[in-house]
């Protein structure tokens with residue numbers, strides 16, 4: 001007999017574990033989340049928070065979304081992505097990033113009711129944790145996961161209470177390993193992984209210093225400093241990242257992973273900061289310093305019977321593109337409703353298998369993208385004449401050659417401009433963030449072909465109601481004339497159908513089906529004199545089906561199924577579809 005029992009045990013209170021606990025608690029599912037440390041994130045690692053993640057927070061409630069914005073640095077201050085010789089030194093170029101270029105800003109605004117922002121992990125984790133605990137999740141800090149055993153009814157997990165030094169067991173129906181990139185859960189499961197760990201070395205230096213004079217006129221999250229042959233250890237390119245404008249910072253400085261990790265003491269970190277800022281007298285208030293490795297690895301399967309992995313446990317990659325925490329949170333949004341429906345007896349266990357089917361392609365995509373982005377920075381080094389050269393004096397001369405009055409220098413200036421502009425694939429890849437389309441039994445296409453991407457799918461989000469895609473956001477108007485996003489009319493742990501005039505029969509059928517299957521299914525009617533109006537015609541342009549058809553949306557905003565027109569027997573049709581989706 002185990003010491004404690006719960007329905008879902010989650011290992012880790014990072015973005016993945018925290019959001020899963022918060023979502024499960026919001027859905028009324030008993031869960032427990034544990035962390036081996038006594039508190040949450042101690043360093044502000046993740047920060048770029050994309051629109052899709054904000055949609056998950058919005059789904060958790062207006063209070064959660066509002067609190068995130070309250071703590072975040074707003075998008076307007078994120079975008080002057082600078083490349084320079086030092087903060088005080090010459091600027092080499094910059095690119096408008098994170099949806100702040102007017103063209104990109106328009107695409108962002110059209111895509112979502114939510115705004116991209118910069119929310120350090122030290123604020124995100126407490127928000128998710130508080131939401132989870134206040135809605136009923138049980139939490140145990142200073143509790144270390146040691147091992148688990150599963151059988152056909154559940155999982156027995158052995159933990160160490162670090163306060164008493166005693167081991168104890170927790171019995172749960174499901175176990176979620178959200179235990180980060182060194183995941184013990186994944187290791188013990190022996191899940192298959194593709195790629196390798198430790199492909200590069202990095203150190204993080206978190207400090208306070210007022211740098212307003214160098215940055216306030218070109219507000220950005222990221223300042224990239226090129227210092228070939230810098231007289232401190234490292235690979236010659238550093239990142240000065242804003243944590244709080246403009247007095248709290250995190251420097252990321254690479255080291256040769258084939259050498260032992262450097263000793264990041266106060267003297268060394270002060271030297272790195274002075275060098276990158278370009279102020280030999282700079283005084284910093286060091287908060288913390290640590291080393292970490294760049295990884296290039298993802299799990300090609302994320303489930304073993306009753307145990308799942310998510311977040312960095314499943315996808316391990318560098319911070320480029322700011323995808324780690326975002327993807328971790330979106331993993332949780334995919335799994336939580338499925339666990340809830342299976343635990344509530346509303347779906348068969350087969351539904352849980354769709355988690356890995358749907359999220360592994362995303363893991364692969366983001367690990368590949370993040371590592372590719374690092375490689376693409378090489379174009380800038382190349383344009384500056386730094387590749388294949390090791391003499392710092394020659395490197396400096398090569399960089400400066402671009403100011404000369406000759407054809408070669410003009411060519412070099414063009415190459416640098418293009419190389420910097422090409423970094424849009426790292427700093428403004430809206431499609432990577434928003435184009436996730438799922439394929440699994442929890443999506444029924446009825447043979448409809450996926451629409452081709454008309455533009456570069458990494459750069460541009462392309463809305464569609466093709467089953468598997470996320471429901472397009474458009475603004476509708478309720479009876480009081482208030483603006484409501486389509487995403488506000490679905491989600492929150494429930495299935496939702498969208499139809500229009502002529503589709504009224506879906507409503508009765510949905511009610512009968514919901515009673516039969518004991519599920520929540522709401523139908524939203526859109527059109528003139530309907531509960532929601534489409535005054536702008538944006539919904540008519542987005543829906544890709546006839547007015548009387550139906551778009552069926554899952555609790556995670558992804559489309560499960562669509563039908564062009566009303567059918568003779570809507571109940572029979574809905575029963576057919578739900579039987580497959582829910583593995584009934």
Ligand SMILES: Cc1cc2nc3c(=O)[nH]c(=O)nc-3n(C[C@H](O)[C@H](O)[C@H](O)COP(=O)(O)OP(=O)(O)OC[C@H]3O[C@@H](n4cnc5c(N)ncnc54)[C@H](O)[C@@H]3O)c2cc1C
Nearest residue numbers: 012013014015016036046047048145180311312324325326
């Ligand atoms: C410098 C830097 C910048 C980054 N910037 C961004 C960004 O801008 N945007 C973005 O989206 N991502 C970014 N990331 C990535 C992001 O930090 C990670 O992807 C994210 O933290 C992963 O969340 P997670 O919940 O999966 O794992 P983690 O945050 O690693 O959390 C793991 C949790 O498991 C707990 N744990 C581990 N083992 C055990 C055990 N045995 N027993 C009990 N508890 C355990 C840990 O204590 C922790 O609570 C950045 C990372 C770095 C290093």
